[in-house]
Amino acid sequence: MIRGTTRLIAHLGYPTAAFRSPMIYNPYFAARGIDAVVVPMGCRADDYADFLKLVFRLSNIHGALVTMPHKVATVALLDEVRPTARVAGACNAVRLGPGGTLVGDMFDGEGFVRGVLRKGRVLAGARALVVGAGGVGSAIAASLAQAGVAALALFDAEVPAMMGLAGRLRRHHPGLAVTVGSADPAGFDLVVNATPLGMQAGDPLPMDVERIAPSTFVGEVVMAAEITPFLEAVRRRGCAFQVGSDMLFEQIPAYLEFFGFPPATPDELRCLAAS
Amino acid sequence: MIRGTTRLIAHLGYPTAAFRSPMIYNPYFAARGIDAVVVPMGCRADDYADFLKLVFRLSNIHGALVTMPHKVATVALLDEVRPTARVAGACNAVRLGPGGTLVGDMFDGEGFVRGVLRKGRVLAGARALVVGAGGVGSAIAASLAQAGVAALALFDAEVPAMMGLAGRLRRHHPGLAVTVGSADPAGFDLVVNATPLGMQAGDPLPMDVERIAPSTFVGEVVMAAEITPFLEAVRRRGCAFQVGSDMLFEQIPAYLEFFGFPPATPDELRCLAAS
Incomplete structure (x- = not known):
């Protein structure tokens, strides 16, 4: 149940129709009683740099899942890029760091x-x-x-x-x-x-x-x-x-750790998503 | 269940903790099988003009519910302001009009x-x-x-x-x-x-x-x-x-019409929200 206190995870990409993550994360949040929600946002490439900055200024933002076509563009927009993402030259996860900075990593x-x-x-x-x-x-x-x-x-x-x-x-x-x-x-x-x-x-x-x-x-x-x-x-x-x-389910435990959520196994996540 | 095809209604205000609309609209959407969701976004006044513009460029945006402190500021940011909103000098609902224009009305x-x-x-x-x-x-x-x-x-x-x-x-x-x-x-x-x-x-x-x-x-x-x-x-x-x-429940039938959703009575909406 989404309410005023719900923490927002922006799922940023375009187009959105094939997004899978909301159907994986949201059942996990519901099962664990975590007041957070993954929301697809169909952001086009031209708007991405500005939108990423503003979405992270929302008072209830928790993080962003980044997908096509923004994974490569994200690297240049962050304050801290973790080593794997630096070698990859791409990011698929962003969260707030100290002082409102943006920290990104890559888990694909x-x-x-x-x-x-x-x-x-x-x-x-x-x-x-x-x-x-x-x-x-x-x-x-x-x-x-x-x-x-x-x-x-x-x-x-x-x-x-x-x-x-x-x-x-x-x-x-x-x-x-x-x-x-x-x-x-x-x-x-x-x-x-x-x-x-x-x-x-x-x-x-x-x-x-x-x-x-x-x-x-x-x-x-x-x-x-x-x-x-x-x-x-x-x-x-x-x-x-x-x-x-x-690849999707195997990376989610790493994502959960990055975002500060309790752990779950890929099998458990598949099971929650299917129910 | 939020998925990649879900239409987004941005609930814009700050702070968000006391927001009620997600707990009214989302059960109504679920009961009617409407693939849409109201999502609280804690947008501060300084960011509002830019964020409103960009959130309406998302490919899956359906509309925005506007609340404090943005109702008055919204009027100057729209392409078309309906008569009631013009007299009020304030808007609490925005949707896309022809050619990506922004249309606002006020239902409080x-x-x-x-x-x-x-x-x-x-x-x-x-x-x-x-x-x-x-x-x-x-x-x-x-x-x-x-x-x-x-x-x-x-x-x-x-x-x-x-x-x-x-x-x-x-x-x-x-x-x-x-x-x-x-x-x-x-x-x-x-x-x-x-x-x-x-x-x-x-x-x-x-x-x-x-x-x-x-x-x-x-x-x-x-x-x-x-x-x-x-x-x-x-x-x-x-x-x-x-x-x-x-006031909140009585205005929602007018909102639903504005956003193009099927009608519901205030009593029905109260009942869905309480269940």
Whole structure:
């Protein structure tokens, strides 16, 4: 029940129709008796810098969940950017720090990695390909690097985004072999679709599925369907995979800690969201 | 259940703790299966002009409920101000009009008058005193004038607000006898507290209760308690009265029409809010 004392978590992105977080956080708040609510706010890119500043001046603001297309833009608008978000060059969570400052972190990559590890896969020493170097792809790449992959290949048609990410990865992880410019998925232990391809019906597949070995583990970030056309195709090839919502649920415990809420497990959160 | 498609009604005011509207509208939306939510946003006066503009650029905004201290300031920020709001010099509801324009109206006075009439009182030809010429007092005065009172006395320590309201009333209602400058409640059929006095423990009473005749009908706008100290005092004198939340519930059917939602009666809304 929303009331005058309810703390507000602004869920900032555009468009909003596919937002999932309100249906995860709000049942958790209700179950724990926490007087807070996640509210979708469809903020367009042109308005984002001004709106972010003003929404954090509201007296009942608690924080913001940031999603497309604002994850990269957020970094430049904050007073403090946590290390993972700095390497990723993107933020998906913002809260108030001392003196009304804005503090941001990035949990997409952490959620992705937690999900892969929970499925028993080994990331230390692995060879990974991340297709898509926007906010979520950068976050996944940053967290894969931190998890100890030996080689990381990046592809994005937006060359400056791809090169910027490669540069930050090389600077922070000098032992990591970073390559750029090819989306060919042959020869990798892990390949990830971190593009929006699959959100719209009729989107092309993000990479050449015929070149993915059946032993390759496949990650997906798109959540328009549990099994996207890309995952359907890799399943037909015999690949094991992780769905987009695994990344989402696996990262929420880290978010809860960041926002100062009591802990919950991904399974518990899935259960509350489904009830 | 809030989701990505949910239409947002921003409840703008400061402070927010005493807000009642979320607990009225949100149960109504749930009961009717309307995918909309009222969300308190504690916007301070300095930020209000910018925030109002940006919140109406959100892709999922449906409207705004405006409360203290922004009702008067809102008028100058809109593209179209409906007649009642123009006389009141204050707005408590804003929605999008054609081409992204902002349209505002004021329903406090309408709610007040509907409540008084529902209690069987006659306003045509009556003599009324309104103490407090802020947003809500101005709205009540405007609606009392429209309801046909013969004489209207106004008092506010903020002389420019009082004189501005008197001027607008005289301009729009040339037959009405408007007087200003005294809060003495002797000799009126209706007296109204439209000041915030009574919101805080220890506030003085808004007028000299000993001078209110037992036959005078008394209106209150403060909702901090159902029976405020002022109402308690007039009850001891034997006066009939209207509580603050009557004005609130009586105006909501007008709000619903303004925002394009299906109708509901004040009784139905009270019932949903209490359940």
